[in-house]
Amino acid sequence: MQMLQNSVGRKLVMAVTGLFLFLFVVVHLLGNSSVFMGADGINSYAEHLHALGPVVWIFRLVLLGLFALHIFFGIQLTLENRAAREIEYNEKKNLRTSFGARTMIYTGLIILAFLLYHLLHFTMHVTNPEISVGALAPDALGRADVFTMMVLSFQKFFISLVYVGAMVTLLLHLSHGVQSLFQTLGWLGANSLPVMEKVGRAAAVVIFAGFISIPVSILLGLINV
Amino acid sequence: MNLTLYVWRQNGPEDKGKLEQYEAKNVSPDSSFLEMLDEVNEELIEKGTDPIEFDNDCREGICGTCGCVVNGQPHGPQEQTTACQLHMRQFSDGDTLTLEPWRASAFPIIKDLAVDRSAMDNIIESGGYTSAYTGEVGEANQTLISKPDADYAMDAAECIGCGACVAACPNGSAMLFTSAKVAQLATLPQGKIEAAERVNGMTEAMLNAGFGNCSNHYECEASCPKGVSVKFIAKLNREYLKALPK
Ligand code: HEM
Ligand code: FES
Numbered sequence: 001m002q003m004l005q006n007s008v009g010r011k012l013v014m015a016v017t018g019l020f021l022f023l024f025v026v027v028h029l030l031g032n033s034s035v036f037m038g039a040d041g042i043n044s045y046a047e048h049l050h051a052l053g054p055v056v057w058i059f060r061l062v063l064l065g066l067f068a069l070h071i072f073f074g075i076q077l078t079l080e081n082r083a084a085r086e087i088e089y090n091e092k093k094n095l096r097t098s099f100g101a102r103t104m105i106y107t108g109l110i111i112l113a114f115l116l117y118h119l120l121h122f123t124m125h126v127t128n129p130e131i132s133v134g135a136l137a138p139d140a141l142g143r144a145d146v147f148t149m150m151v152l153s154f155q156k157f158f159i160s161l162v163y164v165g166a167m168v169t170l171l172l173h174l175s176h177g178v179q180s181l182f183q184t185l186g187w188l189g190a191n192s193l194p195v196m197e198k199v200g201r202a203a204a205v206v207i208f209a210g211f212i213s214i215p216v217s218i219l220l221g222l223i224n225v
Numbered sequence: 226m227n228l229t230l231y232v233w234r235q236n237g238p239e240d241k242g243k244l245e246q247y248e249a250k251n252v253s254p255d256s257s258f259l260e261m262l263d264e265v266n267e268e269l270i271e272k273g274t275d276p277i278e279f280d281n282d283c284r285e286g287i288c289g290t291c292g293c294v295v296n297g298q299p300h301g302p303q304e305q306t307t308a309c310q311l312h313m314r315q316f317s318d319g320d321t322l323t324l325e326p327w328r329a330s331a332f333p334i335i336k337d338l339a340v341d342r343s344a345m346d347n348i349i350e351s352g353g354y355t356s357a358y359t360g361e362v363g364e365a366n367q368t369l370i371s372k373p374d375a376d377y378a379m380d381a382a383e384c385i386g387c388g389a390c391v392a393a394c395p396n397g398s399a400m401l402f403t404s405a406k407v408a409q410l411a412t413l414p415q416g417k418i419e420a421a422e423r424v425n426g427m428t429e430a431m432l433n434a435g436f437g438n439c440s441n442h443y444e445c446e447a448s449c450p451k452g453v454s455v456k457f458i459a460k461l462n463r464e465y466l467k468a469l470p471k
Contacts, residue, residue, distance in 0.1 A: 002425075007398075007431060007438045007439070008424075008428050008462060008465040009465070009469075011440075011462075012462070012465070077438045080432075080438060081395075081398070084329060084331065084396055084435060084436055084437030085330060085396075085437070086330045089294060090231075090244060091294075092297045095444060095447035095448065096444050097443065101442050104440065176441075179441070183458065183462070185462065185466075186459045186461075186462035186463035186465075186466060187459070190456040193459075
């Protein structure tokens with residue numbers, strides 16, 4: 001596997017895994033937005049998802065693999081990049097790069113920490129069992145009541161704050177990451193690069209706004225049990 | 226005009242080094258940045274102090290030998306200008322200038338502002354050439370090259386190999402330098418033959434020399450005295466993808 005030792009080869013792994021993680025995030029957002037259709041929306045979405053059985057597990061394993069590769073090479077490349085400048089400048093002026101670009105490793109690691117919390121919260125029902133599926137009664141149609149779990153969770157200000165904060169880091173990560181992956185895959189030229197930088201930032205903002213609209217709507221009482 | 230300089234002084238690769246303060250007095254706004262340093266050095270020599278070591282050769286902006294980081298920017302504040310072509314009229318009386326060498330683990334410091342850039346030569350030796358047999362001169366126009374391809378290759382060939390891209394990159398990566406050579410040769414018929422070995426060899430040499438990996442900060446393009454575009458980095462990435470199955 002020559003490619004996994006090469007500088008560009010590993011960047012390509014970052015870009016491809018980043019692209020699929022990005023697509024997952026988009027699909028996840030579309031699925032979650034069924035909460036705006038009330039209990040009927042999200043509860044039936046969740047039921048259909050779980051009815052897929054083994055397919056769900058294949059999907060989860062693929063996702064785990066994507067994350068593992070992305071995180072492993074993200075850390076490895078970052079360590080090499082730091083070693084490439086052992087002595088820092090006393091004064092360094094950056095002209096083009098962005099805050100998002102320079103904090104990829106930090107936003108990445110915060111997303112990872114959030115991911116673990118998110119799984120413990122909504123998938124494994126460990127952090128707030130009293131308001132999670134399992135403790136809550138099934139809905140009128142006998143389905144797991146994901147809707148009530150979401151509403152009761154996000155009515156807690158602190159939980160909403162954690163989710164919104166995590167989405168800020170995702171916003172930063174993607175504001176650099178989206179255009180970066182297109183450049184890494186060699187899909188950009190002198191004219192398309194500045195356009196893609198704007199498109200990438202816009203995509204990051206749309207995803208951010210989409211995700212936070214859920215806890216914000218619940219906190220504002222727009223979605224209620 | 227009068228300026229205060231803070232200059233990195235380091236006696237050799239093993240020395241620790243530190244910033245020293247100097248005064249540059251009665252500097253003509255028409256003098257070049259390197260001429261200003263020459264004058265400071267003359268004064269230092271008169272005082273019996275070691276002059277400031279800095280690299281330079283053509284002083285015409287074409288050889289790529291000069292360069293130091295001036296107030297945090299490789300080759301100083303003027304866009305697309307080498308340190309030797311930078312004029313003191315870019316500064317004003319009373320300014321403070323901090324001069325530091327290119328900072329990269331792959332560029333050990335020789336003395337003061339002069340760094341050893343043989344790591345870039347190693348990258349070129351690993352594929353930055355075409356193997357051409359010498360012999361009879363060929364027919365003119367025997368090898369046809371389209372105008373857009375010729376222009377594209379010429380733009381890439383503008384790189385003078387000064388190392389400002391490495392100095393500017395937050396990752397100390399030599400991707401702009403490497404990609405300019407890969408893109409230039411991969412675009413021309415003579416270079417297509419060895420395209421796969423070239424991109425593999427040069428990117429491997431880049432990592433082995435201790436340069437970092439590109440993460441698309443684009444600081445390189447912004448600081449390149451020749452305005453070499455990061456579109457060549459995308460081209461290198463395409464060339465690498467093409468070479469993968471080989
Ligand atoms: C939903 C989660 C995530 C998404 C959608 C995502 C997406 C992306 C994308 C699109 C890129 C750009 C790839 C390129 O430049 O070619 C990227 C880069 C990066 N990611 Fe992530 N990422 C996620 C999670 C993480 C995590 C958990 C880490 C933890 C280490 C991480 C660390 C990094 C680093 C360090 C880079 C920059 C690598 C470099 O350019 O050298 N990411 N990410
Ligand atoms: S001395 Fe030749 S480019 Fe500056």
